[in-house]
Amino acid sequence: MATAVRWDPPYLLYLGNAPDDLAAKTARGIAHWRPQHCIGQLSGSACQTTIGLPEMDIASAAAAGARTLIVGVANAGGIMDAETVATVIAALEAGLDVASGLHAHLADHPLIAATAARLGRSLFDARVAPATPVGNGRKRAGRRLLAVGSDCSVGKMYTTLAMEKAMQARGLKADFRATGQTGIFIAGGGMPIDAVIADFISGGIEYLSPAREDGGWDLIEGQGSLFHPSFAGVSLGLLHGAQPDALVLCHEPTRTHMRGLPHYPQPDLEACLQANLAAAQLTNPQARFVGIALNTAALDEAGAQAACAALESRFGLPCQDPVRMGCERIIDRLLAEFGH
Amino acid sequence: MATAVRWDPPYLLYLGNAPDDLAAKTARGIAHWRPQHCIGQLSGSACQTTIGLPEMDIASAAAAGARTLIVGVANAGGIMDAETVATVIAALEAGLDVASGLHAHLADHPLIAATAARLGRSLFDARVAPATPVGNGRKRAGRRLLAVGSDCSVGKMYTTLAMEKAMQARGLKADFRATGQTGIFIAGGGMPIDAVIADFISGGIEYLSPAREDGGWDLIEGQGSLFHPSFAGVSLGLLHGAQPDALVLCHEPTRTHMRGLPHYPQPDLEACLQANLAAAQLTNPQARFVGIALNTAALDEAGAQAACAALESRFGLPCQDPVRMGCERIIDRLLAEFGH
Known part of the structure; x- marks a missing residue:
């Protein structure tokens, strides 16, 4: 599973079809704590919330300098619906990298993975954990x-x-x-x-x-x-x-x-x-x-x-x-x- | 990742190059609790333990009716060494299914997976967890x-x-x-x-x-x-x-x-x-x-x-x-x- 180690600002925050405020809590948290990195939000066709950023389509965001589309919406099961997949593909085509916190990984989606590979874009799945040793409980400095x-x-x-x-x-x-x-x-x-x-x-x-x-x-x-x-x-x-x-x-x-x-x-x-x-x-x-x-x-x-x-x-x-x-x-x- | 849902007895228990008794605890546990299912043990070239079953090579075990080779050895990191891989391949070639409790999965090893597919044998990795819902803590009967x-x-x-x-x-x-x-x-x-x-x-x-x-x-x-x-x-x-x-x-x-x-x-x-x-x-x-x-x-x-x-x-x-x-x-x- 290929993942980028970094994703670059500025971000376009994708809210998908979030049915309520809580469903967009990832996008909202990013906008609250890193406002300097967020240039706009992109709502899905049935989105029921806003995080208060300017609404931008992918072309406008790319023209304004956006480097990464962040999928900032959660849903039951953490799946990617067809509209999300289409949005991710469009962002890759427009020159953006894409990052996501969903349980369903970008890198595991054949069309997304193939598109990113073809265009040389990076995909970042925040919910992929690096391999580490088991804990040892040894007292450490700090x-x-x-x-x-x-x-x-x-x-x-x-x-x-x-x-x-x-x-x-x-x-x-x-x-x-x-x-x-x-x-x-x-x-x-x-x-x-x-x-x-x-x-x-x-x-x-x-x-x-x-x-x-x-x-x-x-x-x-x-x-x-x-x-x-x-x-x-x-x-x-x-x-x-x-x-x-x-x-x-x-x-x-x-x-x-x-x-x-x-x-x-x-x-x-x-x-x-x-x-x-x-x-x-x-x-x-x-x-x-x-x-x-x-x-x-x-x-x-x-x-x-x-x-x-x-x-x-x-x-x-x-x-x-x-x-x-x-x-x-x-x-x-x-x-x-x-x-x- | 293809895995069999069952593995059939009788078993040939593979001890690999277990350096001590504890390293073969999976094989020992199976032999202790299900002696009726175990027809022999197969030790690696540098094995330092025994579980007290008759030593059998793969051909003898197959002739005696063994259906499944169980990799019953643990090691640091749960890896499969070259001798283990060769033994697994030989077992598949001899008509046995193979089961393993190692962290390294049989089904993820290209040669093992290809050999099993070619021969129509089943692989079972005990350390692959089925997907389940998150817990809900609801009181249940029983x-x-x-x-x-x-x-x-x-x-x-x-x-x-x-x-x-x-x-x-x-x-x-x-x-x-x-x-x-x-x-x-x-x-x-x-x-x-x-x-x-x-x-x-x-x-x-x-x-x-x-x-x-x-x-x-x-x-x-x-x-x-x-x-x-x-x-x-x-x-x-x-x-x-x-x-x-x-x-x-x-x-x-x-x-x-x-x-x-x-x-x-x-x-x-x-x-x-x-x-x-x-x-x-x-x-x-x-x-x-x-x-x-x-x-x-x-x-x-x-x-x-x-x-x-x-x-x-x-x-x-x-x-x-x-x-x-x-x-x-x-x-x-x-x-x-x-x-x-």
Whole structure:
């Protein structure tokens, strides 16, 4: 399976026929965190969302300098429909490379692969994991923070990206380490940890975040939740491989059940903190929590402030919504605990 | 990737150039649990072990009725060396199908695949996982027991196979569910859970052990350990997917460190019981331990009895070495807890 190792900006972000906002979350994440790399969006014929960029067809985007079409839409099963395939082919014909985060790989589609080969274009599938050794749990140099979650899709990527931005603004060395397709597009690389072979989960994270000697922090994007019956294995292997010094718990306070599983309630946050800490301490006995990142998008301003204050008082940890309030107090705690 | 869905006995078990006993553990497991299906062993030129079967070359085995050559040797990286490839080709030429549990797949080797196609023989790679949905954690009918471990390679497969045999001897419905390559060869099918894509670990086990309405037990082979930094993600996803009613803890009391990781001590058994129980209760709040299976191969008879008695007294659970002592008292506890 031939894949390019890089995909060049600027990007045209393809939204396909996303039926709702969440289906375009990859495109939206890229546009939010790397606006300087995004020159437009291309909606499919039945697209039901927008990410707020200028709508451009492929010819206009190519004329404006776009280098890569990114398929920024997700769907059940991660398949490529006929319209997506036609759009990818048209982009290749127009001179663009193409990147995708779908489970169905560009490089596995005969016509796409043949077209790219004929034209000398690059294809990049973010959900293809490089081969790595199995994890060994050996203590390695460097400082690592991991965002863990009470559930899937509660803001782990946004939290670690917000911390990277804020820490770099303070002149600190800090680097986001991506573990999902959206983060990989934003960071320019990473480890699609949900796509590795099960025996290599912790090894994949050891590979993603190796020993580091410059005193800086790796800020590792978590995935899933130890309390999500579908994906907890990924979360645990990630936690062990990350060997985190510092943990941030990410939580969405208005959820009534685990994402996608109406028959599972949300975990108690105290149990969630304890379970993550116990698991983390297997590979780093010094691991500790430095904050709670609350996703308050569903609350008004007063509600958001009250929710953060309540958790802060309950657990003695700084609690902020990184999108709404920044994450300065979580960083203050991190530096107070671990030094500059 | 073409694979046969079945491989027929009798088997010729290929030991390759196994440098020690452990390297031939797949062949040894098959010979131990399915002696009626094994007509001989074939050692490589530098093989350092035996499994005690008659040594046969391929022609003799074919003449004696062998239907399938099973590559029953493991090596670092799971590769196929030139001698293994030549042996596989010779077996195909002699009229045998070929099955393998190596990470390197028969069907991916061009010469092996071409030879099998030309001759109409079947290839079976035990370490190819079927595609399944992601896990949903929904309560399903049936009774399930899972063997969990303090470490890798402590006897989880032997324990569940011994329980299957003993329960069937009592006239109970009980079926071993294999999650590793050796178990798959013994059972005639299963789910190679260390080879699934990470997002599908719990889903793979839900698929392996679906709802069951006949009152019988599924006895699910565990893998790894929640306390093994390399593989705990697999163990946790397996635990959640199994939704076990009953758990048996498997332990090897003479280990001084985690398998393959001299820098990691063995877990405290109390912590091990508690962590497995807490994790199991996410998908089955009624889960409970019914026994401890102690691998006492490294102890003499008096030492084995004393070690079991000590754990039995400490934890109030029946403790037996299923190979040395049988597992009747663990089954008694299972039936006392859950009825017949």
